[in-house]
Amino acid sequence: MAAHAMRLEGMPYDFPSQAFAMMHAERIMATAEEFLPGVSSVPVEQVLIGWRPLPIDGHPVLGAPEGMPEAYLAVMHSGVSLAPIAGSLAAREILTGEEVPTLGPYRPDRRFETVRRY
Incomplete structure (x- = not known):
């Protein structure tokens, strides 16, 4: 992304x-x-720093990336607190194929603008 x-x-x-x-x-x-x-x-071949996902605008990213309908992203800084609702809504979209309007502003294809609050 x-x-x-x-x-x-x-x-x-x-x-x-x-x-x-x-x-x-x-x-x-x-x-x-x-x-x-x-x-x-098992021998360790490589050790890299893994950066925690944090969308650049600070808001969750939920939905299928453009051109990849077989994939579904659920990326957010507040994963622990948002997991119950995000998981429920994502499961609904994945299982039914319907788009949940509430998730509209959080789609992967939105325009990301930098927000400096973290």
């Missing part, structure tokens, strides 16, 4: 050092091991 790429322009994807990257990888693998015994024996 162009707006997300624009927000991340100039942000690093690599950790400042290999040692720092491996420290994070080891912590994540230790947590994963609790749920997937044996996963920590």
